[in-house]
Amino acid sequence: MATSTAPESKADAEALIPLFHLEKILNQDQSGRRITLLGSISRRPALLILERAAFTSSATSIPPLLQRITSLANLGANDIYRWYMSSLSPAAPPLPNASEPSPESTDLKLNLIYPCTPKHLAKYTRQRLRHVTETPEIYATHLRPWIARQRAAGRLDWIFNILDGRTEQEDVVLRSSWDTDDGFLLLPDLNWDRKTVSALHLLALVQRRDIWSLRDLRKRHVPWLRRLREQVVRGAGAAAGSEGVSEGVQEDELKCYVHYQPTYYHFHVHVVHVMLEAEGGTQNVGKAWELGGLIATLEGMQNDEDGLDGVEVSYVVGEESDLWKGLWGPLKQGETPTLNQAA
């Protein structure tokens, strides 16, 4: 207690929780797994913060955890992929399976891949990450030819199909300034549920095909980038409305960034709500570059043709990636990179 008399015993502290009377939810964060409650205990205000705990990750702790799975409900299945929700029973005493879990007793989400292949194993095994610094020379000698080969091999055809209106047109939420230098379209990112405004995540694919990644941006692109940013933010605000998001989103609630390395080498800008809590470091330094920061870097350069192919760029790569295996791993070992040797 605030007035310090006799120290509170553990039993005293534990006896307070059942007395908590809920008034209001103040916040929910950490991907919904922490919730902050305002309430009262004996008519005095109290804050209670509930947080899903991390799993104990020793091999011996897992079988007892699996035995606690109760009220298991299969939500769907597709070939070898199945997903479920369940409750947990206390460690002791063990319980028989109860009825279907209600939404408020969903403690676990489960995914089962069965039978699985070695490819699944490689994908789901924790890989070691490395922080590398790509010099202009390494980019020119290794990365640029590698990207050119990917483009020549048709690896971007699915993007061009979207741009040309052949596929995924039902997903395009906006085409802006089409058939001008400023042309771009907006698509929902796969991770957005298309309704939660505070998790809004759209991709702006530019129509022009001469920018493969941030490496191709030059000082002369600054006016274009400024217009693009302005139009992408305005378009995303409008698109949020057209997607049935009732609350709407204001332009100063959005931020823009690009990835390097990107998943595909056709210039695209991520536009997200500032409240979005991204999983997997997708907005982290070492992966994401804020668009305004790129513009500032370009603006400071001396000549119109100076660009981001002339600077060092540092980023994080996984040891299971083609880039690590074919380039960074060999370079670290003093060996010849093989990135551009394979067919």
Added chain:
Amino acid sequence: MATSTAPESKADAEALIPLFHLEKILNQDQSGRRITLLGSISRRPALLILERAAFTSSATSIPPLLQRITSLANLGANDIYRWYMSSLSPAAPPLPNASEPSPESTDLKLNLIYPCTPKHLAKYTRQRLRHVTETPEIYATHLRPWIARQRAAGRLDWIFNILDGRTEQEDVVLRSSWDTDDGFLLLPDLNWDRKTVSALHLLALVQRRDIWSLRDLRKRHVPWLRRLREQVVRGAGAAAGSEGVSEGVQEDELKCYVHYQPTYYHFHVHVVHVMLEAEGGTQNVGKAWELGGLIATLEGMQNDEDGLDGVEVSYVVGEESDLWKGLWGPLKQGETPTLNQAA
């Protein structure tokens, strides 16, 4: 099943889970709240991914959740602050309190602040975030005088006490190049447990006092910044060892970034393990600037005295912050900022 015969029923899918035989933990991420298991079902390989579910956040779902708290154990208390762990019982049937939870049945962490004050309320209530663009003019007119007043008012004395060796010396893991232009010291970040190598997070506080934030960096600082980055990364690798971290850390497993706005206006660099999953967007664009990116921006500039006080910097501010209330909020409303009016 992979061989498509009759479609699998929900009951069939549910019957697979109890048959899962654990072989190996492949990964644990999302702050430990997702765990990926390799095992077998009927001697065929299977991947099972367990994930703590988000809370249902409707007001009606919370009281039933609170009633499911069982095996509550108080872990500690300090004045009005208490922390606990507990298990959850299934929604039905209700259970009497069982024994102390074992580590593998810790489902929830709880924090209770009781009695709490309006200040706690403001701190824990979800605040709206805004993305703002600070021009060189806004920095010079409003931010710089505001920072100068903070420094003059002694708000940085605690930092100078650490630098001068008066406080927190037991936490200093390294002093490097002391009493030269390159002097810096390394401290563990408060969020690091000081033993998990993949979550390593240190702060490098520079000894020089003329750099308040990234805004003070100029092209002529590039050689100093390059040396600083090199020494900080080398020092952090060594410090990880001296902190009793057995596995060690290699230099290409570390990345460096700075915050803008920072928590305090004395230049400091965050150095983190690339595997660290940061909570609260602390590595996100709009808050964090990768040190290499800053160096690249400075290098591209024309004159030695050109610097980051001459570019636009965009970042995220909360509406409860002094900066929003005193500067960005008024600017948005077309009113006169009050940031530098208060005493």
